[in-house]
Amino acid sequence: MGSTFSQSDPTAASPAKREREHDMTMLISRRGLLGATVSLPFLHLAEAAAATSDTLKFGLSAFPTSLEPFLNNGTSPATMRLMMHRGLFGYAPDGTLRGELAEHWENDGGVKWTIRLREAFWHNGAPVTVDDVRYTIETVGAEKSTAYLRAQMQDIVKIETPDPRTLTLTTKTPIVTLPLWFGSYYLPIIGKGSWKANAPGEGAGPFVLGDVERGQSIEFAAFDKFYDKSKPKLKKVRFIAYPDENLRVAALQAGDVDIIDYVPWQAMEAIEADARLKLESTSGPFMFLQFNFQRKPFDDPRVRLAVAHAIRRDEIVKAAFFGRGAALEGFATPDNSPYFEPDLAHDWRYDPQKAKALLAEAGVGDGLKCTLLSTAQYGMHKNTAEVVQQHLGEIGIAAELTLPDWATRVTMGNKGQYDIAVQGTAWENADPESYSQLIDGALAPSAARSYGIDIPELGPLLAAGRSEFDPAKRKQIYRDVQRISLEKCPYVSLAWRSQGYAMKKEVQGFVNIPGPITFYSGTTLEQTTV
Amino acid sequence: MGWILRRIAISLLLIWVVSSIVFLAIHLVPGDPAEVLLSLGGSAPDADSVAALRAQLGLDQPILTQYLHSLSHFVVGDLGDSLSDGTPVMSEALRRLPRTLELIGAAALISTAAGVPAGVAAAVNRGGPLGRCFSALSGLALSTPVFVVGSLLVMIFAQWLRLAPAGGYVAFGEDPLRHLLLLSMPAATIALGLWAQIFRMTRSSLLDVLQRDFIRTARAKGLREHAVIMRHALRNALAPILTVLALNVGSLLGGTVLVEYIFNWPGLSGALVEAVNNRDYPMVVGCIVIISTLFVSLNLLVDIAYGLLDPRVRAR
Numbered sequence: 001m002g003s004t005f006s007q008s009d010p011t012a013a014s015p016a017k018r019e020r021e022h023d024m025t026m027l028i029s030r031r032g033l034l035g036a037t038v039s040l041p042f043l044h045l046a047e048a049a050a051a052t053s054d055t056l057k058f059g060l061s062a063f064p065t066s067l068e069p070f071l072n073n074g075t076s077p078a079t080m081r082l083m084m085h086r087g088l089f090g091y092a093p094d095g096t097l098r099g100e101l102a103e104h105w106e107n108d109g110g111v112k113w114t115i116r117l118r119e120a121f122w123h124n125g126a127p128v129t130v131d132d133v134r135y136t137i138e139t140v141g142a143e144k145s146t147a148y149l150r151a152q153m154q155d156i157v158k159i160e161t162p163d164p165r166t167l168t169l170t171t172k173t174p175i176v177t178l179p180l181w182f183g184s185y186y187l188p189i190i191g192k193g194s195w196k197a198n199a200p201g202e203g204a205g206p207f208v209l210g211d212v213e214r215g216q217s218i219e220f221a222a223f224d225k226f227y228d229k230s231k232p233k234l235k236k237v238r239f240i241a242y243p244d245e246n247l248r249v250a251a252l253q254a255g256d257v258d259i260i261d262y263v264p265w266q267a268m269e270a271i272e273a274d275a276r277l278k279l280e281s282t283s284g285p286f287m288f289l290q291f292n293f294q295r296k297p298f299d300d301p302r303v304r305l306a307v308a309h310a311i312r313r314d315e316i317v318k319a320a321f322f323g324r325g326a327a328l329e330g331f332a333t334p335d336n337s338p339y340f341e342p343d344l345a346h347d348w349r350y351d352p353q354k355a356k357a358l359l360a361e362a363g364v365g366d367g368l369k370c371t372l373l374s375t376a377q378y379g380m381h382k383n384t385a386e387v388v389q390q391h392l393g394e395i396g397i398a399a400e401l402t403l404p405d406w407a408t409r410v411t412m413g414n415k416g417q418y419d420i421a422v423q424g425t426a427w428e429n430a431d432p433e434s435y436s437q438l439i440d441g442a443l444a445p446s447a448a449r450s451y452g453i454d455i456p457e458l459g460p461l462l463a464a465g466r467s468e469f470d471p472a473k474r475k476q477i478y479r480d481v482q483r484i485s486l487e488k489c490p491y492v493s494l495a496w497r498s499q500g501y502a503m504k505k506e507v508q509g510f511v512n513i514p515g516p517i518t519f520y521s522g523t524t525l526e527q528t529t530v
Numbered sequence: 531m532g533w534i535l536r537r538i539a540i541s542l543l544l545i546w547v548v549s550s551i552v553f554l555a556i557h558l559v560p561g562d563p564a565e566v567l568l569s570l571g572g573s574a575p576d577a578d579s580v581a582a583l584r585a586q587l588g589l590d591q592p593i594l595t596q597y598l599h600s601l602s603h604f605v606v607g608d609l610g611d612s613l614s615d616g617t618p619v620m621s622e623a624l625r626r627l628p629r630t631l632e633l634i635g636a637a638a639l640i641s642t643a644a645g646v647p648a649g650v651a652a653a654v655n656r657g658g659p660l661g662r663c664f665s666a667l668s669g670l671a672l673s674t675p676v677f678v679v680g681s682l683l684v685m686i687f688a689q690w691l692r693l694a695p696a697g698g699y700v701a702f703g704e705d706p707l708r709h710l711l712l713l714s715m716p717a718a719t720i721a722l723g724l725w726a727q728i729f730r731m732t733r734s735s736l737l738d739v740l741q742r743d744f745i746r747t748a749r750a751k752g753l754r755e756h757a758v759i760m761r762h763a764l765r766n767a768l769a770p771i772l773t774v775l776a777l778n779v780g781s782l783l784g785g786t787v788l789v790e791y792i793f794n795w796p797g798l799s800g801a802l803v804e805a806v807n808n809r810d811y812p813m814v815v816g817c818i819v820i821i822s823t824l825f826v827s828l829n830l831l832v833d834i835a836y837g838l839l840d841p842r843v844r845a846r
Binding site: 065066067071072073144145146147148150151197198213214215216240241242243244246247250251253254255256377404405406407408410411412414444445446447448 | 796807
């Protein structure tokens, strides 16, 4: 356990800074207006119908399945949440955690967190108070809650509210990552009494939900009482769903929309070459292999390690991501993370001789047959599986591909109906506490991680990492976690994949937040102009 | 009257059979809606959360209970609510159905307007360059999949020439011109294959009619060739053309999936595919019930019309 610390939101803009930002906006607007006036007669029809300077049209990869605030139901709903909600914490454009509704926070070095709320308002005009935060925590942690962070909220054993803007949270055990929970887009703070099924709840975010055309579009209007008076810059944002990735790119190129998410890798080169467009990409999500620890011979770490050494990862990057990614030969810690360990970064490098030797040592050197689960619904999963299948064949593992649709793949994964499976994900945040999602055997069986993980050494280390406030000690703990994982293979990394947003050059202020929290980039729509 | 009531009863029975089969089939397909809904973000949902959502959606009940529950709602015209977001299925299906019908109607109109004259021209100039040209084109149109045609149209008219939006939908009342622009490419994509079929049927049917005695008589009487073709031959050749058109329109009702997907046209077929992917049981069953009800109703109307015109049908 470490020392007491406290922190205030460093991003609260000074009046002078706000003034500069305002001037810059005006300058951009004037330039935009002049440019538009000069070029208007030459605009094509589609462009003439496109956004004006205070409206942004966003081509979204999927229509949100539900706007409920606490569900883990994909990145599109998460982006919607970042428009209309704010949590206690959030992410700045550079990826650092910052206060949102929380203005100041401190920990007593143990189980107690004190949080001071800033002056903020709900979309209905009422002030944000600690009662709303208490209501959110209790709603998420309720017995019949379907919220993603339900278990975490149940770890908060006491909520005290000495005044309307100060609250104290006490957890069962010291939890260093509590601010990360409240920075998650699965845990926005909503107005007291506003939760109901299939509804977004009352928000305090920079935009107010407007018209929703199910399956097509969602509109937002600027919230004029957002806590940061200099934001949002846009008056209106219209999200239009384009599930077909090629059409999404075509819509951007034709001028139907100003920005798109999930840029397909095959289109990135053309977008970079287009003088009217720009690409913002980062390497955050990654592909990996899962194992069924309950089936022989994959209960043997030597067999899993053999698989790790059998894969030529560059070929996956080429085949599945058109070269837009990077081979991942170690634990999936980004190289800009303070927890990145250079000496452990290539432990799973391609080494077919070692792979064969490990198989022989495990008693399956004469070859083995197994199933390789992936999905035909997403090209990157299918293409990755095909490359893996080929490479496994080269060391004597005959893997039979199973490629159902995504829903079936999830069910099969949850039930452990596979030997090896291909999966893709991004860490939930930049802190190594999120490693648990792939390596913690104490968690319930899930399609998101290997089935029946049985590596007893990891559990105590992960628990210690969650409670340790001293950075040096935490680094050592997570170094040990990575080292053990590289030996025992709770999963096997394959490749980083590039995650891109493409937009017109006129779009300013939108930032693809780097690393695993790339999907929080929607936050920066509050500072975007077009 | 008793005969009509009997036909209506058979039609209702058919709709019940279809809805029951679909209900059973979608529940038998692997994939749990609660698991899918809670893992769309790629992360692992808590097992208790999945159980809670299953209970909230009524999926924890035995399948027979679920079936009887939905059947009791069906009979009063309630198709249930979407598992994804609670939207009433009936209102969503009825909102999307006209868009699919509009797409099919526009495609039928374009293909007929282009296919019949082309067929007439090819039949009249049998063996000529125009006929050969149209025949070759129709072969190409029939053998090119809709996703290729659609993608080409997007590439040429949206990305290269930038004359039209790449895809999407705007209500006619909101912006009539943009609505028609957005409709034009998906309708043309469907129309191409349909055009080829109508062209071929028009040509062969007209060639057949042109061999008949009454055409020879008309010509012998000194009628102008234009009048012979348009007034006598084409009118007699129309029946099989209409049959082809009607059959294709019927099959397109649930078959515009790819085109709706490529052009982001929010019709009923697209909703059905999305519902299957998400295992949204009420939406799947509801969409299919709407489609099958349309089919069955059309057949019922035809049966009744036949019966009214021909007493022998009523006697069977």
